[in-house]
Amino acid sequence: MSTTTSTTASARLSPAVLAAIGFTILAWASAFIVIRGVAPEIGGGALALGRLVVGTLALGVLLIVQRSWIRPTGREWALLLVYGVAWFGAYNVTLNIAEHTLDAGTTAMIVGIGPILIALGAGIMLGEGVPKWLVIGTAVAFAGVVLIGLSTSVFGGGRVDLAGVLWALASAVTYAIGVLAQKPIVRRIPSVQVTFLGCAIGMVACVPFAGQLVAETSQASALGWIGMIYLGVVPTALAFTTWGYALARVPAGQLGISTYVVPPLALLAGWLVLGEVPALLAVLGGVLCLTGVGLSRRRSAPAKVASGPADGVAVTAADVDAEA
Numbered sequence: 001m002s003t004t005t006s007t008t009a010s011a012r013l014s015p016a017v018l019a020a021i022g023f024t025i026l027a028w029a030s031a032f033i034v035i036r037g038v039a040p041e042i043g044g045g046a047l048a049l050g051r052l053v054v055g056t057l058a059l060g061v062l063l064i065v066q067r068s069w070i071r072p073t074g075r076e077w078a079l080l081l082v083y084g085v086a087w088f089g090a091y092n093v094t095l096n097i098a099e100h101t102l103d104a105g106t107t108a109m110i111v112g113i114g115p116i117l118i119a120l121g122a123g124i125m126l127g128e129g130v131p132k133w134l135v136i137g138t139a140v141a142f143a144g145v146v147l148i149g150l151s152t153s154v155f156g157g158g159r160v161d162l163a164g165v166l167w168a169l170a171s172a173v174t175y176a177i178g179v180l181a182q183k184p185i186v187r188r189i190p191s192v193q194v195t196f197l198g199c200a201i202g203m204v205a206c207v208p209f210a211g212q213l214v215a216e217t218s219q220a221s222a223l224g225w226i227g228m229i230y231l232g233v234v235p236t237a238l239a240f241t242t243w244g245y246a247l248a249r250v251p252a253g254q255l256g257i258s259t260y261v262v263p264p265l266a267l268l269a270g271w272l273v274l275g276e277v278p279a280l281l282a283v284l285g286g287v288l289c290l291t292g293v294g295l296s297r298r299r300s301a302p303a304k305v306a307s308g309p310a311d312g313v314a315v316t317a318a319d320v321d322a323e324a
Helices: 002-013 015-038 044-066 074-098 104-111 114-125 132-153 162-182 191-205 207-217 222-247 252-274 280-307
Strands: none
Touching: 015 104, 015 222, 015 252, 044 074, 044 191, 044 207, 044 222, 074 104, 074 162, 074 191, 104 132, 104 162, 104 252, 104 280, 114 132, 114 162, 132 162, 132 280, 162 191, 191 207, 191 222, 207 222, 252 280
16 A cells, blocks of 8 residues: 555656646646637637547547557446537537637636536535535635626626626536546546547537538638647647546546646736736636635545545545646
8 A cells, every 4th residue: 555655656746747737737728828819710619629620530549559448338438428528519619609708817717616516516416415615615616706707797898798707607517517427437448548539429519510610710810720720639639648647647636736727827828928818806706716616625635534545436526637
């Protein structure tokens, strides 16, 4: 037992693992910026389909290089269907639509409440219970969302951006559903295979946007094409792969907290690259969202100490990973 612990700690601190974590976080933060930049040229559904086509092709290459395939069971196929449709399909479409009316940083802060929704879902559906700090964190995070909504719809100079807030919330919900479905699968099937299948399923779910994709990409600029390809290769195929590499070597609870760096990075990059500065009330709301996520995690460490290294399929706030 002690040997395993020391090995994990050593791997976690290795340059390769640190590089994998850093690349994943930067790639996911950059996705919010690129989506915002491409939005004027390619619509939400079309961009999702284009990104998933590129991502599926790239992941297919990685799968061939890996030369490993485990046949999913019937239950795993059902979970893969939910995972692919929710996280890769619905999440990408709703996120893209949200960024048509919200700046990248604000969108990232709203989507950042996804880990709380995952913990709530695990407590209700998997029988983990709903601890006090999870309730408090949820209340604080949603208070932040309300502030963001007020800053855009009430104090936004007449722009009706509340719809964007709702689309971003939908992104957080579909992301949470995807993670809850994914966790039991990756215990047996390699992460590259799971990601490939999820991406392919999401691509099929977005086929109804094929006409829009053809029409809009035919008129898109070179930068629009580059942005769509970048989203498929870097934040989707490569970042999911590096995340899986790190997740196999670092405890999920310690690794999951690194995803909370994404919203501040997206906010900073949106300011530097796109010149977008969210309203002060939106920034305060985003801080509340992140604070709520932090508060909700206060129950994670005691729960792990009490339960030990169990082999069940329960998903806790410590088992969360996130993607843009």
